[in-house]
Amino acid sequence: MKASKELLQTRLYKRNQVLNANSPFVITDEILEHHYHAFQEPWGEGEKVILQKEDIMQYSKEESKAIWNQNAEFWDCAMGDESNDFHREVVRPKVTELLNPDPTDYILDIACGNGNYSAYLAEKAVSVLAFDYSEKMVELAKKRQKRYADHIEFCVADATNETSLMALKRNKPFTKAVSNMAVMDITDIKPLFTSVYKLLEDNGVFVFATQHPCFVTLTEKYMTPHSYYDIAIEGQPQKQCYYHRSLQDIFNLCFDTGFVIDGFYEECYFNKEIPDIIIVRAIKIER
Numbered sequence: 001m002k003a004s005k006e007l008l009q010t011r012l013y014k015r016n017q018v019l020n021a022n023s024p025f026v027i028t029d030e031i032l033e034h035h036y037h038a039f040q041e042p043w044g045e046g047e048k049v050i051l052q053k054e055d056i057m058q059y060s061k062e063e064s065k066a067i068w069n070q071n072a073e074f075w076d077c078a079m080g081d082e083s084n085d086f087h088r089e090v091v092r093p094k095v096t097e098l099l100n101p102d103p104t105d106y107i108l109d110i111a112c113g114n115g116n117y118s119a120y121l122a123e124k125a126v127s128v129l130a131f132d133y134s135e136k137m138v139e140l141a142k143k144r145q146k147r148y149a150d151h152i153e154f155c156v157a158d159a160t161n162e163t164s165l166m167a168l169k170r171n172k173p174f175t176k177a178v179s180n181m182a183v184m185d186i187t188d189i190k191p192l193f194t195s196v197y198k199l200l201e202d203n204g205v206f207v208f209a210t211q212h213p214c215f216v217t218l219t220e221k222y223m224t225p226h227s228y229y230d231i232a233i234e235g236q237p238q239k240q241c242y243y244h245r246s247l248q249d250i251f252n253l254c255f256d257t258g259f260v261i262d263g264f265y266e267e268c269y270f271n272k273e274i275p276d277i278i279i280v281r282a283i284k285i286e287r
Contacts, residue, residue: 061160061187065133067238072136076114076144078233083116086269090277091180091209092117094265098281099207101126105175108168108199110192110208111159111182115141115152122151129168131157160188165195173201181277183210183250184242193257197284206259206282210250212266212275217244225249247278254282 082088095117101107103125109118112130114137121128128151132138135156142154158164159182177196183189196206211217218228223246229239254261263281268274 061158064187064241067240068134069136070238071236071240072134072140074236075137075233076140079114079116081116081119081144087116087180090267090269091279092120094267094279095178095180095207095209098263098265098279099176099178099205101176106172108174108177108196110177110179110196111185112141112154113137115145115154117178117180118152119145119148122148126151128152129155129170129174131155131168133158159186159192162191162195165191166198169199174199174204175201176205176207178206179208179210181209181211183208184244185240187243189245190253193253193259197257197259200284202284202286204284206284207263207279209277209279212278213244213246213250215274216276219244222246250280254280258285258287259283260285
């Protein structure tokens with residue numbers, strides 16, 4: 001299967017509009033040629049831009065962590081104290097509506113980045129345990145959000161490792177868990193969903209936002225899980241790896257884990273008829 005330059009140009013433009021909403025993205029000839037030649041190889045070959053289902057775990061977790069540690073300072077500066085327009089206008093409103101945070105809540109913030117959403121919750125007097133697997137990102141989050149130290153505990157943990165995740169258990173269960181635009185960055189999300197289910201109290205809520213797999217991708221594949229390298233914000237030092245999963249793969253993982261989905265949004269940014277993200281609320285139902 002081959003991808004035309006026109007198709008790639010459209011998808012590159014859309015993806016980087018969405019993920020870099022504060023800065024125009026210029027598709028240079030070099031960027032276009034890189035993706036074009038990579039996509040002319042059979043899926044899974046060439047520069048490993050596309051990884052097939054059987055190869056999806058071959059992308060090194062340690063390599064991914066190294067990339068995010070290298071990108072951490074850039075990301076922290078780019079997001080600042082308020083995050084970018086995309087997060088403020090598209091992600092945060094519906095995530096917060098479905099999460100419905102309350103001062104009595106104890107919330108797990110998954111892949112917290114520089115801690116901006118944790119700070120947003122702390123401003124509402126919510127207690128938060130926030131984690132990321134990038135040590136540098138957690139270091140920067142602690143520094144940026146130090147004024148909320150009474151409400152936020154920052155930790156380093158691996159979202160793909162159930163032992164690491166279960167070590168986040170404290171003397172009381174989490175009432176809710178949240179993940180803002182991170183599911184597509186995680187190699188294997190089954191340990192995460194399994195652990196969140198165990199860490200939540202009965203009838204606890206898990207809200208996650210991730211890119212819409214039907215509309216935000218650089219590939220022509222949908223049903224087959226695969227991965228590709230790309231940027232999140234123009235100018236970041238290193239490309240990261242994105243993991244594509246179909247809606248049925250994401251939803252079935254929720255169901256298999258024991259969650260019941262009772263809230264769902266598709267949110268748009270540039271084109272009001274084409275959603276860029278999905279936002280899901282899953283409820284823990286004791287089996």
